[in-house]
Amino acid sequence: MNKAIFFVSLGPGDAELVTIKALRCLENAEAIFCPSTTTKSGKTISRALKIMKTLGIDEGKIHPFDVPMSKERSLTKKDYETTAEKIASYFEKAEKDIVVCAQGDASFYSSVYYISELLTAKNLPIKRIAGVPxxxxxxxxxxxxxxxxxxxxxxxxxxxxxxxxxxxxxxxxxxxxxxxxxxxxxxxxxxxxxxxxxxxxxxxxxxxxxxxxxxxxxxxxxxxxxxxxxxxxxxxxx
Amino acid sequence: MNKAIFFVSLGPGDAELVTIKALRCLENAEAIFCPSTTTKSGKTISRALKIMKTLGIDEGKIHPFDVPMSKERSLTKKDYETTAEKIASYFEKAEKDIVVCAQGDASFYSSVYYISELLTAKNLPIKRIAGVPxxxxxxxxxxxxxxxxxxxxxxxxxxxxxxxxxxxxxxxxxxxxxxxxxxxxxxxxxxxxxxxxxxxxxxxxxxxxxxxxxxxxxxxxxxxxxxxxxxxxxxxxx
The missing domain is CATH 3.30.950.10 (Tetrapyrrole methylase, C-terminal domain)
Structure with missing residues (x-):
């Protein structure tokens, strides 16, 4: 069983700027964890989710997680830890790859790096797919x-x-x-x-x-x- | 007739890191101009061509053009002018889009910028597709x-x-x-x-x-x- 946690870069926003490799990985994944923001009025906004809907990815396997767009990163450290725990325990039971996705490229000012480092510290098998910044x-x-x-x-x-x-x-x-x-x-x-x-x-x-x-x-x-x-x-x- | 000259970025070398948009554009193009290098022994090397072969693009419509990998850009200015002329005259008769492709991203230290500027100066309709640097x-x-x-x-x-x-x-x-x-x-x-x-x-x-x-x-x-x-x-x- 060679399953891995893929950090998939989705590019700037246009669904057609997703790479062939990323699309294939999204299609084959058992579950996709996807950053989103909850607005003051309680609405969930996620560009990553929108890109995946346009690509026809099965919404049933997409799990949004909250990433506040703020500088107060210290306040959100705990949120990232909770999300990383959730992903790790999901992965443990998974039969196939699971995905954590990011807009742009996941190594270029992406907040999913927190999650990536937390999962790496757990010695989980991490793989990545580059995207257009x-x-x-x-x-x-x-x-x-x-x-x-x-x-x-x-x-x-x-x-x-x-x-x-x-x-x-x-x-x-x-x-x-x-x-x-x-x-x-x-x-x-x-x-x-x-x-x-x-x-x-x-x-x-x-x-x-x-x-x-x-x-x-x-x-x-x-x-x-x-x-x-x-x-x-x-x-x-x- | 809304045909254009597309500058298509192919990414770093892995054919699967081509974007969906780039792949569609390559498939639909009437002709593809593609940078290559002629070695001292007369062999033509082209990573862009290799990427497109892997993607199953019809080789019959691919036209390699020579780009020496040297600092002596002044010596090659004339070569770029000749290539730009060839592309412009091909485009004039074309019925569909034509493509000039680049490895990595065409705006990021890519030598096709010379050709892009020469064709822009001719007021030809230029479009571009971003890629992974x-x-x-x-x-x-x-x-x-x-x-x-x-x-x-x-x-x-x-x-x-x-x-x-x-x-x-x-x-x-x-x-x-x-x-x-x-x-x-x-x-x-x-x-x-x-x-x-x-x-x-x-x-x-x-x-x-x-x-x-x-x-x-x-x-x-x-x-x-x-x-x-x-x-x-x-x-x-x-």
Whole structure:
């Protein structure tokens, strides 16, 4: 019996950007554990679940687990432990592979890493399937080349200083910013201050009805950055 | 007639890491232009072609074009222009979409960007499909989390200084190095010099029979870094 716990990366949101390998694994799994968020009004939201519904995966085998989209990770440590326990005991009785899925790629700023580390500590057989990260899909949406030839890339998540951002931009590095809602003020100041710099702004990449892209500075300044927003900053050619 | 030229990203090498969208596009295309390399002995090598053969794509519609794997980009500018001309004139007569394919993701250090820019300048309808970059697949292969929580990422291609690499590592950033063959000496010195640092070394990620991974410093020091090698550097926990 060679069953394993697969961490399956689902990509940015478009069900067609799931890999052939991930689709096969989802179809063959006995159970799929899937991150979701419960809103203040008690509604369960899960993009991962939506992707799997579009792919025609049997909903009966999907088990959502709650992942609060907040910085207060200490408060959620216990939740992750409870989820990991649940997955481990499910796996013990399972006859086939089970899946824990993640949006984007599971090794790239994904909160399922907590669960992965807890299950690894239990010496359970973990396997993984790579996926398309959101910033890669963003580059495609804007039809830009994220990095080429000898260019360097910096990825900044969450909190950083104005000085750091300025240095990166002046060194002509491409800068990707994830989880932008935490740095809205710094980014908006940078947009007004930095000359010869293009700010590519994205919301909800891969989610057809919500996807938004602009490089107009005024349009970006008018936005309230949601959780699923990201930015690609590049020196302008002129 | 809404035909377009699709730049299709094929992922790191494993045919199953192609997305559903890319597979559908390859199947429906009238012709596929595909990068290849001619060796000194005159043999044509193409990983992209190999991926498509594994996927069962009709070989009759695949047109390889030569991309020398060298730094001498100036020498190849003319080759890219010739290829772009050929694609443009093919597209003019085509009745359906045509594809230009790329390994990894077409916006992430892919040499097809030259062709993309030449065709964009001709005002041809360009569309793109995102793919899994090689460094993401490398993280999966080593079962590591590339970046999590507030960690930063630096991607360095080709040429950089020892000082830059040292600063990045001391700042506890995850560093990804692409096209490592150009910096073999600096990297090997760093491996011997940097304390509390783990060097994850990869060759030919996604190519089943050639894939190689080690984090043993002695094993890395003994390797001659090939063209398809990359590294993920992280501070060790201890």
């Amino acid at each position: 959101a910033f890669i899909a963003a580059g495609t949406l804007a039809n830009i080349h994220i990095v080429k030839q000898e260019e360097r890339l910096r990825v900044l998540p969450g909190v950083f200083t104005m000085e750091e951002l300025r240095q990166e931009c002046e060194a002509k590095n491409t800068v990707v910013i994830m989880k932008m809602s935490q740095s809205e003020e710094i980014i908006k100041t940078a947009i007004q201050d930095f000359a010869n710099t293009t700010f590519h702004y994205f919301e909800n990449v891969g989610v057809e009805e919500k996807e938004y892209y602009t490089k107009s500075k005024n349009e970006i300044l008018a936005r309230k950055f949601p959780y699923f927003s990201l930015m690609i900053i590049q020196k302008s050619n002129n | 090689a460094f993401i697949a490398a993280g999966t292969l080593a079962n590591i989390h590339i970046v999590k929580q507030e960690e930063r990422l630096r991607v360095l291609p080709g040429v950089f200084t020892m000082e830059e690499l040292r600063q990045e590592c001391e700042a506890k950033n995850t560093v990804v190095i692409m096209k490592m063959s150009q910096s073999e000496e600096i990297i090997k010195t760093a491996i011997q010099d940097f304390a509390n640092t783990t060097f994850h070394y990869f060759e030919n990620v996604g190519v089943e029979e050639k894939e190689y991974y080690t984090k043993s410093k002695n094993e890395i020091l003994a390797r001659k870094f090939p063209y398809f090698s990359l590294m993920i550097i992280q501070k060790s926990n201890n």
